[in-house]
Amino acid sequence: MDSATAREQALDAAEKLFYGRGIQSVGMDDIRGTSGVSLKRLYQLFPAKEQLVEAYLERRDVRWRGRLAAHVERHTDPERRLLAVFDWLEEWFGEEDFRGCAWINSYGELGARSERVADQVRAHKRAFRDYLASLVTAAGLPEALTGSLYLLAEGAMVTAGITGGTRPAAEAREAARSLMAAR
Amino acid sequence: MDSATAREQALDAAEKLFYGRGIQSVGMDDIRGTSGVSLKRLYQLFPAKEQLVEAYLERRDVRWRGRLAAHVERHTDPERRLLAVFDWLEEWFGEEDFRGCAWINSYGELGARSERVADQVRAHKRAFRDYLASLVTAAGLPEALTGSLYLLAEGAMVTAGITGGTRPAAEAREAARSLMAAR
DNA sequence: ACCGTAGGAGAACGCTCGTTCTCGCGTCAA
DNA sequence: TTGACGCGAGAACGAGCGTTCTCCTACGGT
Numbered sequence: 263m264d265s266a267t268a269r270e271q272a273l274d275a276a277e278k279l280f281y282g283r284g285i286q287s288v289g290m291d292d293i294r295g296t297s298g299v300s301l302k303r304l305y306q307l308f309p310a311k312e313q314l315v316e317a318y319l320e321r322r323d324v325r326w327r328g329r330l331a332a333h334v335e336r337h338t339d340p341e342r343r344l345l346a347v348f349d350w351l352e353e354w355f356g357e358e359d360f361r362g363c364a365w366i367n368s369y370g371e372l373g374a375r376s377e378r379v380a381d382q383v384r385a386h387k388r389a390f391r392d393y394l395a396s397l398v399t400a401a402g403l404p405e406a407l408t409g410s411l412y413l414l415a416e417g418a419m420v421t422a423g424i425t426g427g428t429r430p431a432a433e434a435r436e437a438a439r440s441l442m443a444a445r
Numbered sequence: 446m447d448s449a450t451a452r453e454q455a456l457d458a459a460e461k462l463f464y465g466r467g468i469q470s471v472g473m474d475d476i477r478g479t480s481g482v483s484l485k486r487l488y489q490l491f492p493a494k495e496q497l498v499e500a501y502l503e504r505r506d507v508r509w510r511g512r513l514a515a516h517v518e519r520h521t522d523p524e525r526r527l528l529a530v531f532d533w534l535e536e537w538f539g540e541e542d543f544r545g546c547a548w549i550n551s552y553g554e555l556g557a558r559s560e561r562v563a564d565q566v567r568a569h570k571r572a573f574r575d576y577l578a579s580l581v582t583a584a585g586l587p588e589a590l591t592g593s594l595y596l597l598a599e600g601a602m603v604t605a606g607i608t609g610g611t612r613p614a615a616e617a618r619e620a621a622r623s624l625m626a627a628r
Numbered sequence: 629a630c631c632g633t634a635g636g637a638g639a640a641c642g643c644t645c646g647t648t649c650t651c652g653c654g655t656c657a658a
Numbered sequence: 659t660t661g662a663c664g665c666g667a668g669a670a671c672g673a674g675c676g677t678t679c680t681c682c683t684a685c686g687g688t
Contacts, residue, residue, distance in 0.1 A: 284557045286469055289645055300666045301647085311646065361557065369607055370553020374467045374544065383607055410597070410620035413604060413613060417596030420603050424552055424566055430596060437593035437624060444627045472675055483636050484677085494676065 263299075269307050271297045276318040281364050285315055285371055312378065315368075319382045322364055327389060329354075340401035341442060344411070347394065348438055351415060352431035355422040362423020366416075390415075403442060410441050446482075452490050454480045459501040464547050468498055468554055495561065498551075502565045505547055510572060512537075523584035524625060527594070530577065531621055534598060535614035538605040545606020549599075573598075586625060593624050 263271075275297035279288040290311055294301050308314040333350040337343045354360060361367070365383040372379040394415070395408040418434040446454075458480035462471040473494055477484050491497040516533040520526045537543060544550070548566040555562040577598070578591040601617035 282557070284554070286554075287558055290647080291645075301668085302665065305647070362553075366549065366603055366607075367553035367556075370545075370550035371467070371469075373550075373607070374465070375470055380607075387604070387607060406619070409613075409616035410623070413597050413600030413617050413620065414593070415600070416603050417598070417600030420549055420599050421570070421596060424549075424556070424563075424570060430592075433592035434596050436589070437596065440593070440627050441620060441623060444623050473677080474675075484638085485635065485679095488677070489635095 265307065268297075268299045268303050272299045272304055272307060272314065273318060273321055275299075276314050277322060278359075280315065280318055281322075281367075282359060282361060285368060290314075312376065315372075316378060316382065319364070319368065319379070319386070323382070323386045323389070326364075326386075327393065330390075331393070334397070340397070341403075344394075344397045344401055344403075344442065345435060345439060347397070347411075347415065348418070348431055348435035351418055351422075351434070352428045355418075355428040355431050360422070360426075363416075363419040366420055366423065387416075401442075407441060411438050414438055448490065451480075451482045451486050455482045455487055455490060455497065456500060456504055458482075459497050460505060461542075463498065463501055464505075464550075465542060465544060468551060473497075495559065498555075499561060499565065502547070502551065502562070502569070506565070506569045506572070509547075509569075510576065513573075514576070517580070523580070524586075527577075527580045527584055527586075527625065528618060528622060530580070530594075530598065531601070531614055531618035534601055534605075534617070535611045538601075538611040538614050543605070546602040549603055549606065570599075584625075590624060594621050597621055 272293060275293050276288075279292055279296060290301065290304060293299075293314070294304060297304075299307075304314070308317065330347065330350050333353070334343050334346045337346050365386045368379055369383045373383065391408065391412045394412050395405065398405065398408045398411065414434040414437050418430040421430040422428065455476060458476050459471075462475055462479060473484065473487060476482075476497070477487060480487075482490075487497070491500065513530065513533050516536070517526050517529045520529050548569045551562055552566045556566065574591065574595045577595050578588065581588065581591045581594065597617040597620050601613040604613040605611065
């Protein structure tokens, strides 16, 4: 098995376990068991657990925003594209293994102790907000709307994570629609 | 020192440390050092750390909702009372030791592993949402508004926790005002 | 004064877990 | 064929921490 493959398998295991059970409760030995990558190899690829955590969050960030953007791209009407964000949240919330927002969860777990993780969470959230802002601008809507829609999306993510179910996404979408109509 | 006092001091230390640094990174020895209550006494009062955590969350829940309600009580106009929720969030976010919503953080840390903690978080959030619903009803506004305002408040809490600052509260209040005006 | 008990300080125990080390095996170049 | 090397399996090490135990002191009732 070459390094690139081992790395991917390690990250696959990390994502599955860290996201599903939390970061602190997953040991490097669990990663080894799930990934099939030996401890020696793991430590060659990632000198410490913290770096595996960072790589996990970074890869997930790229994929998460990619999936969101891909969904939005399916629409052309600018206002429809904004609402598509909430459609996608609903789809995401409904996935079998959905356990809330990985960054909000990680922040609750490590934000107080790891500045690196805290920075990654802030960067991810800023990127998401910037993306929303670009959609708002493209739709010719007032910039101030960005903050409202962002808060609705964050509220939906945290609520869906805690209570389960997809309803928060639908509620957020309706609120968003109403705010957009109010101009 | 009598039992009641020891219990209060233990809970004071637990709240300060658990909220400030996260639950898992605080040891029972830290609680002892901060509270001045000996380990033996701590284990008499709380047979295991998990029970101290539960007591911490429960006492904080009562106080948090009490403070919110007290702030809302200062107003009589029903719509003003709803907006006062966001005023209070802004005040809370601005406090020196604010580190986000204790329940969202705890859920990120322990929600996947402790059903008890997960239940407490859900109960707290349900109580908050029910309270919002009662304010919405009292103001003669449509029930559907509750979900929107709740998501705005949750989004503001999680965002203020991650990025710091009080701005999310102001943004949420403006969005809430707009939604209430849209009827 | 004397005993029984409660309580404090802190050592001790057992477990988990991040990280490193040992050992043995297979591979490949010369 | 041989020897150096990479790698996997898993033991080992060391730290942190939840929990319990030991020992000692203080005090209240008789």
